Amino acid sequence: MTNPLDVRYLTGFVGDDSWALVSAASNRVTLISDFRFQEQIAREAPHAAVVIRKGPFSDVLVRIAHRSKIDRFAVQSASMTLAVRNALAAKLSARRLVPVDDGLLQQRAVKDPIEVRLIGRALQCQQEAYRRVLKELKPGQTERSVVARLEMHMRELGADGSSFPTIVAADANTSLPHALAGQTRIKKGGTILFDWGARCAGYCSDLTRVVAIGRMPSRVREIYRIVLDAQCAAIDAIGPGRAMCEVDAVARRWIDKAGYGDQFGHSLGHGIGLHVHEEPVVASRSDGELKPGHVVTVEPGIYLPGVAGVRIEDDVLVTPRGRRVLSDLPKDLESAIV
Amino acid sequence: MTNPLDVRYLTGFVGDDSWALVSAASNRVTLISDFRFQEQIAREAPHAAVVIRKGPFSDVLVRIAHRSKIDRFAVQSASMTLAVRNALAAKLSARRLVPVDDGLLQQRAVKDPIEVRLIGRALQCQQEAYRRVLKELKPGQTERSVVARLEMHMRELGADGSSFPTIVAADANTSLPHALAGQTRIKKGGTILFDWGARCAGYCSDLTRVVAIGRMPSRVREIYRIVLDAQCAAIDAIGPGRAMCEVDAVARRWIDKAGYGDQFGHSLGHGIGLHVHEEPVVASRSDGELKPGHVVTVEPGIYLPGVAGVRIEDDVLVTPRGRRVLSDLPKDLESAIV
Numbered sequence: 001m002t003n004p005l006d007v008r009y010l011t012g013f014v015g016d017d018s019w020a021l022v023s024a025a026s027n028r029v030t031l032i033s034d035f036r037f038q039e040q041i042a043r044e045a046p047h048a049a050v051v052i053r054k055g056p057f058s059d060v061l062v063r064i065a066h067r068s069k070i071d072r073f074a075v076q077s078a079s080m081t082l083a084v085r086n087a088l089a090a091k092l093s094a095r096r097l098v099p100v101d102d103g104l105l106q107q108r109a110v111k112d113p114i115e116v117r118l119i120g121r122a123l124q125c126q127q128e129a130y131r132r133v134l135k136e137l138k139p140g141q142t143e144r145s146v147v148a149r150l151e152m153h154m155r156e157l158g159a160d161g162s163s164f165p166t167i168v169a170a171d172a173n174t175s176l177p178h179a180l181a182g183q184t185r186i187k188k189g190g191t192i193l194f195d196w197g198a199r200c201a202g203y204c205s206d207l208t209r210v211v212a213i214g215r216m217p218s219r220v221r222e223i224y225r226i227v228l229d230a231q232c233a234a235i236d237a238i239g240p241g242r243a244m245c246e247v248d249a250v251a252r253r254w255i256d257k258a259g260y261g262d263q264f265g266h267s268l269g270h271g272i273g274l275h276v277h278e279e280p281v282v283a284s285r286s287d288g289e290l291k292p293g294h295v296v297t298v299e300p301g302i303y304l305p306g307v308a309g310v311r312i313e314d315d316v317l318v319t320p321r322g323r324r325v326l327s328d329l330p331k332d333l334e335s336a337i338v
Numbered sequence: 339m340t341n342p343l344d345v346r347y348l349t350g351f352v353g354d355d356s357w358a359l360v361s362a363a364s365n366r367v368t369l370i371s372d373f374r375f376q377e378q379i380a381r382e383a384p385h386a387a388v389v390i391r392k393g394p395f396s397d398v399l400v401r402i403a404h405r406s407k408i409d410r411f412a413v414q415s416a417s418m419t420l421a422v423r424n425a426l427a428a429k430l431s432a433r434r435l436v437p438v439d440d441g442l443l444q445q446r447a448v449k450d451p452i453e454v455r456l457i458g459r460a461l462q463c464q465q466e467a468y469r470r471v472l473k474e475l476k477p478g479q480t481e482r483s484v485v486a487r488l489e490m491h492m493r494e495l496g497a498d499g500s501s502f503p504t505i506v507a508a509d510a511n512t513s514l515p516h517a518l519a520g521q522t523r524i525k526k527g528g529t530i531l532f533d534w535g536a537r538c539a540g541y542c543s544d545l546t547r548v549v550a551i552g553r554m555p556s557r558v559r560e561i562y563r564i565v566l567d568a569q570c571a572a573i574d575a576i577g578p579g580r581a582m583c584e585v586d587a588v589a590r591r592w593i594d595k596a597g598y599g600d601q602f603g604h605s606l607g608h609g610i611g612l613h614v615h616e617e618p619v620v621a622s623r624s625d626g627e628l629k630p631g632h633v634v635t636v637e638p639g640i641y642l643p644g645v646a647g648v649r650i651e652d653d654v655l656v657t658p659r660g661r662r663v664l665s666d667l668p669k670d671l672e673s674a675i676v
Contacts, residue, residue: 015516035603036515039643077420082413082437085420099420148493155486160518165499177374178353180498265373305377 003079005274006104007031013045014202019057020048021064021073032060057084058091065092074100102279109271109279110293116317116326118203119272119295122159123315123327126198126205129153130329134338139188139213143168143181146192154198163197163204163276174210175309177266177301188214191308197276204276206297207327208313211336220310223260223302224333227310230254230300231331234268238298238316238323244286251300252284260302269297272315294318295326341417343612344442345369351383352540357395358386359402359411370398395422396429403430412438440617447609447617448631454655454664456541457610457633460497461653461665464536464543467491468667472676477526477551481506481519484530492536501535501542501614512548513647515604515639526552529646535614542614544635545665546651549674558648561598561640562671565648568592568638569669572606576636576654576661582624589638590622598640607635610653632656633664 001007001020010020011029018033018041030049031041041050053060064070073092075085077099088097111119133150146168155161169179170186174193186192190212197206210224234251248268255264267283272295280288282296290296296318301311314327339345339358348358349367356371356379368387369379379388391398402408411430413423415437426435449457471488484506493499507517508524512531524530528550535544548562572589586606593602605621610633618626620634628634634656639649652665 014518040514040516075420077424080420082415082418082420082423083439086415086437099424101421144496145494148490151493152486152490155489156483158482161503176378178378180352 001103002076002084003103006076006079006108008202009104009108009274011045011048013037013041013048015040015044021061023068023070030064032057056087058088061088062091065096072096072098074098076100076103078102078105105279108273110291111273111295111317112293115203115273116293116295118201119205119315120326122163122198122200122203122205123207125154125157125159125200126196126207127327127329128157129159129198130194130196130207130209134211137186137192137213137338140185142183142185143170143173144183146186147181150194150196154196157198159198159200160202161199163199163206163272166197167193167195169193169309172306172308175303175305175307177303177309177311186213189217191216191220191310193309193311195311195313197272199276202274204272204274205315205327206272206276206313207315207329208299208301208311209329209331209336210310210312211338213338216333216337217308219304220308221333223304223308223310224312224336226255226258226260227300227302227312228331228333231298231312231314234298234300235314235316235323235325238290238296238318240290240292240318240320240322242290244280244282244288244290245284247290247298248282248284248286251298255300255302263302263304264300265303266301269299269313271296290318292318292320339441340414340422341441344414344417344446346540347442347446347612349383349386351375351379351386353378353382359399361406361408368402370395394425396426399426400429403434410434410436412436414438414441416440416443443617446611448629449611449633449655450631453541453611454631454633456539457543457653458664460501460536460538460541460543461545463492463495463497463538464534464545465665465667466495467497467536468532468534468545468547472549475524475530475551475676478523480521480523481508481511482521484524485519488532488534492534495536497536497538498540499537501537501544501610504535505531505533507531507647510644510646513641513643513645515641515647515649524551527555529554529558529648531647531649533649533651535610537614540612542610542612543653543665544610544614544651545653545667546637546639546649547667547669547674548648548650549676551676554671554675555646557642558646559671561642561646561648562650562674564593564596564598565638565640565650566669566671569636569650569652572636572638573652573654573661573663576628576634576656578628578630578656578658578660580628582618582620582626582628583622585628585636586620586622586624589636593638593640601640601642602638603641604639607637607651609634628656630656630658 195208230251269282299313303309533546568589607620637651641647
């Protein structure tokens with residue numbers, strides 16, 4: 001396993017540059033790492049066997065293959081690069097490397113109660129940090145300085161850090177679905193979009209809210225209402241056995257009907273867990289069904305380039321009988337005027 | 339080009355999930371991206387041709403190959419995964435995909451004056467943020483809360499963010515070369531290690547300092563002196579045409595001679611630029627030479643598990659006649675008692 005999040009899921013070790021070798025015969029896990037992580041592995045992954053390499057990974061694999069008579073290695077095609085594979089193939093022969101599709105992605109998509117609790121903890125951090133930032137919000141602050149304070153509060157509240165680069169976008173910047181926080185200043189009557197998340201004990205959360213100081217421009221109010229209705233309808237459509245593309249379609253039909261179909265160009269949501277974007281993907285092209293234990297974002301948006309964008313996002317757990325919205329920041333239009 | 343930093347280097351576009359196609363015939367650059375980045379690309383990469391894809395990348399490549407009669411695509415083996423390559427090969431045939439080693443890594447390793455200035459700006463941010471944090475430093479603060487403040491100050495001083503996950507480690511945690519900041523509290527007479535960096539306009543800086551509040555344990559003072567001497571000697575050895583392994587050896591011999599050779603298990607340094615770890619690697623195994631325009635870290639360390647670790651790191655530009663140390667935080671033993 002070359003994907004560091006799978007290595008973590010499997011062993012508890014949270015560093016990187018380390019591979020996990022799982023023996024099909026013995027089910028034993030061996031961590032292949034280097035000097036830098038030796039002490040950390042002893043603390044975090046006491047149950048794994050450990051090989052501290054001095055040379056390249058391929059040398060270790062050749063030695064293990066020989067000693068344990070391993071004929072073939074399944075390798076993770078979604079995280080192994082061509083360069084790594086070619087370096088291995090030079091010593092092991094390509095025939096002995098069998099690319100497999102995704103490793104643990106499907107297992108990781110279904111959360112157990114401890115994982116749900118950790119996502120909940122990340123949500124508490126990010127929500128409380130947001131409340132503090134809203135209290136401090138003043139016209140004249142730059143997007144970047146708001147990001148600085150939001151991230152500081154998340155850390156001080158116990159987060160490992162952000163689960164992805166925090167977006168705080170003002171006015172026309174809100175129409176960039178992946179805006180970077182810059183030196184634009186927030187102003188009274190302007191629109192501010194927050195898309196942020198915390199990571200706690202490795203687990204990620206992810207929310208989006210749009211607010212305005214004092215009053216919200218009428219065009220933004222209009223699309224806010226449409227996006228919110230679309231989001232609530234999609235959340236109501238979530239449940240075990242529901243086709244993912246259908247849940248996406250519920251939000252999409254709503255926005256289409258309001259005449260903004262072309263301004264909602266991304267998919268409805270994605271799983272969250274050790275990674276902030278993981279399985280399942282809730283999109284028009286998805287062909288799977290929701291299962292109990294899936295935790296997904298629901299985040300429709302409408303983007304009017306040069307004017308403004310509105311996206312509203314919550315995190316939802318699929319339960320055996322329906323759904324539970326894990327986030328609880330208010331999102332009605334009144335609460336968006338701060 | 340599938341490496342987002344190469345795409346940025348080439349076009350100015352700072353988003354991700356986008357590929358750059360460089361035509362060998364016309365030298366023309368085409369960005370292949372999606373809806374989310376359409377407006378951002380228009381702002382950041384106005385000179386690139388753009389294709390907004392709705393389906394997979396492979397569909398776009400098949401279309402372009404057909405239209406422009408392209409027979410073969412060079413692909414970046416260090417950033418393309420087996421999964422992506424297999425998806426492309428299913429539509430384009432494997433023969434038409436030629437893996438190339440590193441793309442722009444060697445070009446990117448040599449910085450032009452504008453890039454050096456941006457690294458300098460990142461250094462100014464991170465150094466000023468550090469000075470502020472040292473002033474605020476109080477026994478009882480947790481490692482994580484110090485990280486929160488350090489990162490907030492870097493942002494408020496104009497950084498895009500950290501160039502890597504900030505390390506603030508107290509006491510025995512300092513012996514983990516890649517420690518994660520946790521809930522350990524800093525205390526009077528204890529050792530605190532900072533390894534942090536800023537990113538400004540995409541460019542990264544990276545420094546390490548070790549301090550103690552009030553007084554430093556004598557064992558730590560001993561290894562501090564050795565590491566500092568080794569670091570200064572290695573910096574003095576830097577210059578154009580110097581073998582990288584030799585510069586590494588200067589520091590290593592010094593630490594060996596003092597009896598701590600086995601406690602310095604990592605390489606001496608690495609290039610910094612758009613990525614915080616890039617070419618060249620200054621290690622005992624490196625076989626290249628330093629060139630004017632290289633900017634490298636020099637960061638020897640001694641780690642005594644369960645006791646303490648000391649690492650001292652500066653960023654150094656190779657000039658046509660020698661070197662220029664770009665960072666200027668004090669590092670003598672007296673300045674390390676705060």
